[in-house]
Amino acid sequence: MLFRLQLGLLLMAILPAAVFAHHGWGSYDAAKPLTVTGPIETTKYENPHATITVKAADKTWTVTLAPVSRMQSRGATPEFVAVGKTVTAYGYPSTVEKDEMRAERITVDGKTVEMR
Amino acid sequence: MLNDAPHVLIALEQSGLAAAIRQSVWAYPAANVGHIVALTVFAGSVAIMDARLLGAFAAAPPADVVRPARRMAKLGLLLMLITGSALFTAEASHVGTNPVFQAKVALIALGLINAFCARRALGGALDSMPAFEPLPPRIRLSALLSLGIWIFVAACGRLIAYF
Numbered sequence: 001m002l003f004r005l006q007l008g009l010l011l012m013a014i015l016p017a018a019v020f021a022h023h024g025w026g027s028y029d030a031a032k033p034l035t036v037t038g039p040i041e042t043t044k045y046e047n048p049h050a051t052i053t054v055k056a057a058d059k060t061w062t063v064t065l066a067p068v069s070r071m072q073s074r075g076a077t078p079e080f081v082a083v084g085k086t087v088t089a090y091g092y093p094s095t096v097e098k099d100e101m102r103a104e105r106i107t108v109d110g111k112t113v114e115m116r
Numbered sequence: 117m118l119n120d121a122p123h124v125l126i127a128l129e130q131s132g133l134a135a136a137i138r139q140s141v142w143a144y145p146a147a148n149v150g151h152i153v154a155l156t157v158f159a160g161s162v163a164i165m166d167a168r169l170l171g172a173f174a175a176a177p178p179a180d181v182v183r184p185a186r187r188m189a190k191l192g193l194l195l196m197l198i199t200g201s202a203l204f205t206a207e208a209s210h211v212g213t214n215p216v217f218q219a220k221v222a223l224i225a226l227g228l229i230n231a232f233c234a235r236r237a238l239g240g241a242l243d244s245m246p247a248f249e250p251l252p253p254r255i256r257l258s259a260l261l262s263l264g265i266w267i268f269v270a271a272c273g274r275l276i277a278y279f
Contacts, residue, residue: 026278047137047144047206068141 028092028102036061036101037088045071045078052081054089062100063089066115076106076113085109121209128208137206147202154199155270158192161185162266169234169251169259178245182238216279220272227265234258 038056050065065071065081081087091103103115117129128134137143165185167173173181204211211217237254245251 044138046135046139047141067145069145072141 027094027096029095030092033090033092033104034101035088035090036063038086040081040083040085040087043078043081043083045081050076050081052087054087059099061089062097063087063091063106064100064102065106070115071113074113075111076115080108080111080113081106091115118209118213121213125208125212128205131205134205134208137202143202144206147199147206151196151199151203151273154192154195155273156192158189158196159266159270161188161192162262165189166259166263170256171250174248177247178251179243182242211276214276214279216272216275220269220276223265223269223272227262227269230258230261230265234262 036054036056038054041053041055041060044051045068047068050068050071052063052065054061054063065076066074071077071081085108088107089101089103090105091101094100094102105112105114105116107113117126119126137147162185164173165182168176168178168181168185234255237252237258250256
């Protein structure tokens with residue numbers, strides 16, 4: 001009896017977690033993908049995600065990239081995303097933070113690196 | 117960084133320690149992995165302790181299960197606090213203002229109060245409690261609450277990333 005109750009509690013706690021887990025990118029609007037091109041103004045090569053700001057034609061975007069270890073293993077070194085480089089970022093705009101986007105992939109000097 | 121976060125959170129996020137955690141390739145992932153491993157130690161020990169209080173493993177006198185499990189739970193909790201502090205420090209302004217994190221802290225406080233109450237209620241009587249005998253209802257209720265609270269704490273921890 002008590003074990004059934006515990007099992008019930010466990011399921012109650014886990015089920016909503018499983019439902020929400022689908023929304024890891026929930027705060028980014030995948031229905032509105034966009035491409036931003038421009039010079040990199042600032043770079044934060046930091047965990048949990050590297051970020052760069054990109055001066056596009058209309059405004060400056062904050063572009064969220066990937067964890068540092070993944071960036072490194074895929075060749076997106078600090079030099080790759082150094083300030084002044086021209087980057088093209090394809091990704092999705094944040095529904096929470098203004099002028100912030102999460103990159104699916106970035107291209108610098110003709111080389112494309114996946115961020116996911 | 118969230119500029120409208122409380123000053124203490126901003127100061128923490130701007131500290132040299134926070135920058136070191138963010139700028140290290142391995143510190144943040146190591147804290148992340150350590151936090152999960154510590155969770156298995158903590159949650160496993162708590163679950164064994166609570167299961168005994170609820171009447172499982174009835175052939176063992178309660179003290180024989182509860183005391184060693186409590187020691188492991190304390191070790192797990194200590195490791196969780198250390199690794200969790202590192203994760204929090206790196207992103208203090210974001211995590212500290214996250215409603216799911218705030219709920220998690222409140223639930224942790226509730227879980228610890230519940231544990232202290234159960235410990236007080238058990239007191240020295242734990243050592244003389246025999247096998248096969250149900251524990252007082254108050255203790256069993258506390259054990260059930262404990263299981264529920266810590267499961268929700270774990271769920272909140274994972275959900276911080278989604279809100």
